[in-house]
Amino acid sequence: MRQIFFDTETTGLYAEGGDRVIEVGCVEMVNRQLTGNNLHLYINPERASHEEALKVHGLTEEFLSDKPKFAEIAEQLLAFLAGAELVIHNAPFDIGFINAELKRLKKPPITDIVGGVRDTLLMARDMYPGKANSLDALCRRLEVDNSKRELHGALLDAELLADVYIRLTRGQDALLMDESGEVGSASKEVGSVAIDFSRFQLPVLQASADELAAHEAVLADLDKASGGKRIWQAAGT
Structure with a gap:
């Protein structure tokens, strides 16, 4: 299975209010193995970020001014995501922003392109009801090192999410994993040996x-x- 751990940074919180995507991070995993085939894009939103958003991601209008516009990277992004399952923390937020960008270009929504969407926030809420389930909280709970996360960054957050996801779902196949990380059937691990019972003298009481x-x-x-x-x-x- 091909999965893409996906995250965005934006100029603000409201796609319907005109906020734009300024960064996209994609981390590829195939059959629960990171491939290193990642995609990281900065995007010129053609507007300034809200002050609170700027405090979160630190991507200034000046830094983004010479970056490509979304229309220029759309085909590259869609080609990379095509057919994969997107794994996103709080998926409605990122999906909403990407769909708003695609709508401006008169393109179909992202869900028509990818193979599916999995929301790790919903997974975490099922596993840890009543607890904090932000990405930072999950990193602490699952012992994922996020010490480099001084500011939010789409690629770094996607990499952290991949690690969190592996730990969230470890129990699904732990009994079938060998030391090389490959999944196999129990028959590969346990062999059967025929026993000749005629060799034994059984007592009669x-x-x-x-x-x-x-x-x-x-x-x-x-x-x-x-x-x-x-x-x-x-x-x-």
């Missing part, structure tokens, strides 16, 4: 006189309770 008498007493009680209609007695067994 005879009932003692007391045990035989106790057995007859039980049969007599059963005979009495059934009105003398014991089927095994009639059959001569």
Whole structure:
């Protein structure tokens, strides 16, 4: 399975209010192995970031001024994402922004391009109800090193999310993982050996006189309770 851990940074919180995507980070994983085939793009949003957003990501209008516009990177991004499952923390936010950008270009929504979307925030809420489930909180809980995350960055956050996801889902295949990380069936791990029981002399234990008498007493009680209609007695067994 090909999965893309996906994150964006934006000029603000409201795609419908005109905020734009300024950074995209994509980390590729195939069959639970990171490939190193990642995609990282800075984008000129043609507007300034809100002050609060700037405090989060630190990407200034000056820094982004010479970067390509979304229309210039759209085909590259869509080609990279095509057919993959997107894994996103708080997926509606990122999907909403990407769809708004695609709508401006009269392109179909991203869900028509990718193979599916998995939201790790919903996964975490199911696993840790009532607890903080931000990416930072999950990193602390699952012992993922996020010490380099002084500011939010799309590629770094996607890399952290990949590590968090592996730890969130580790129990799904832990029993089938060998030391090389490959998944195999139990039959590869455990072999069957035929045993010749004719080589063994099995002891025969005879009932003692007391045990035989106790057995007859039980049969007599059963005979009495059934009105003398014991089927095994009639059959001569």
